[in-house]
Amino acid sequence: MTQARPLGVALIGTGFMGKCHAMAWRNVATVFGGAHPRLQVLCDMPDRAEAMAAQFGFARGTDDWRQAVADPQVDVVSITTPNGLHRPMAEAALRAGKHVWLEKPMALTLADAQAMADLAADHPGQVTLLGYNYLRSPAFQAARDLVAKGAIGRLLAFRGVYDEDYSADPLLPWSWRMTHEGGGLGALGDLGCHLVSLMVALMGPVDQVTAMTQIAVPQRPSPQGPRAVENEDSALALIRFASGAQGSFATSRVARGRKCRLQWEVHGGDGTLVFDQENMNELWVHQAGQPGFVRHLTGPEQPDFAAFCPGAGHNFGFNEQKVIECRDLMRAIEGQGPATPDFAQGLEIERVIHAMAASDGRTVTMKEFQG
Template sequence: MVQARPLGVALIGTGFMGKCHAMAWRNVATVFGGAHPRLQVLCDTPDRAAAMAEQFGFQRGTDDWQQAVSDPAVDVVSITTPNGLHRPMAEAALRAGKHVWLEKPMALTLDDARAMADLAARHPGQVTLLGYNYLRSPAFQAARNLIADGAIGRLLAFRGVYDEDYSADPLLPWSWRMTHGEGGLGALGDLGCHLVSLMVALMGPVDQVTAMTQIAVPQRPSPNGPRMVENDDSALALIRFANGAQGSFATSRVARGRKCRLQWEVHGSDGTLVFDQENMNELWVHRTGDAGFMRHLSGPDQPDFAAFCPGAGHNFGFNEQKVIECRDLLRAIDGEKPATPDFAAGLEIERIIHAMAASDGRPVMMKEDHHEDA
């Protein structure tokens, strides 16, 4: 059972991830037990707030996010807004005494992320959690357990790719996502940060990165004429981990035909693990002595799967990952287990992707505290 006392929830934003958060809040007690959260207030634009509050099951809607985060009936704030609003909203929620569940990326700049982590450290009684939902996949958790148990031996290498094609069409209109001032980093901030979260969870801290970024479509059409694209469409990196292992990393938002190609593999001295998010219920495992790879299909023997379904092979989904993430947030608020990644861990992810953005083909040592922002 989780959460003996029902928490009051404010949700800011009702897009893709806002709906995902709303479903998680509505389903977490059904799946894992405990008190159902009180869905107090939903915040969005004036033309959406009331209607979406009714659809999502919140008691009321508002277009004033500052009112939402300061509401005395609210204990925890879910923030699913555009990237440029993450810092002011998260900081306001922390100062108002709330717990914070914030979607990735953490912030626009490394300085912003550092300031947010510093503020969270000054509020130790308040939980912060970043929305890296792929960490909650039962297949991923099984892979982490295999590594921790020494099943594939000493870690030698990581290879990871996260490609999508949502910006592949050169006629796609310019948007805020393509600016530093509102979007921050491009493919690195939208996609690459997910891959970094998985990479670090599997391999441990990063010592060095050497990277290149590319703007594949320099201009985009807009109602006022062509607008310049400021942030990366794709990035490639070589990595050295603190444990001596090496890694390769690639991400793109212009990879035609790729929808959610989040693929990674870990090479060990005694075996290899392979995963592909487009087949998220499969983990492929090779160990010394095997003729090839064995397919391990997600089922109730893997972490958290059984809470949703008792039958193997019935498949786990994207939104279920968010329900687990919500459960982990509630456990952290109850003091059962620390939330991860919190803002401190999120700062390390931001340091890595901003180092990649700043590298320009030169090695960047992660042991140094870099203050330049890409």
């Protein structure tokens, strides 16, 4: 399908990822060509909506998300709100006939994610896309191409870590992120789902997990006194993929000194790939017959890099990944290919992290988490 008019956009939320979405919508046509989207309405709290709409370049602001979703000038809704609002907003947008770009995690619970995927399946003409932006890194895309071409042979193992320290201070105040009702899962939902998205894209489906979780700081200060932390601060897992390959997985929001330690490596029969998001412009490749690893800098030969910059070694960044994600969404809306991960694929990611949360040291098969 081809849009008769440029896409009309509603953005709900103006925090870290809301601003990231706004920059992507404003820059996507500059980078990749085509019509500039119409930035129609921005939704946030009453004291922020109008000011942020002006700052982000939207035609108007509102504090009523239902009004934003229902606006007839809006074709696609970007949802960057706290996790507990993901399901009602996404479902309202789908029922209003809109396409949906939703930040991860998909939902608070596996049941919520299943319901969202089911509703999306009932609206096949509407595109859904989840915000797993690390999949768009040119280095990651190059790594996935190498795996697909068999450059490192049969896949044997995956090792992955995603650590940050934003909750390491025990005096950090209690917040909705630390509750099942407001945040859902903890480190698994905030960070681990990103690692799962990369892991599955490289290795294929997960068959079983054996995991443990930990609440490192059981209580946090609040104006009402100490309040309990309900979801995990960290998680560790051993993984068996459907292919028979094995994996290890670790994630933490209390790892002192770690800022965005998203590191993974893939071991194959004929080579190894290594990546570190804190050095996101490098992909390290070893192939049989080489004495060691070769450092590959991001450059125009890698997917999508040249659209931003013609010079190799001129660093790519976090927000540029989101521009590529926005481009992929627009292409899918225009019928030029699938948007991935959509809600159906996102449900599979949710199954993995919820299986890890439920494991408590026992081996859990993914069949136990099928709808």
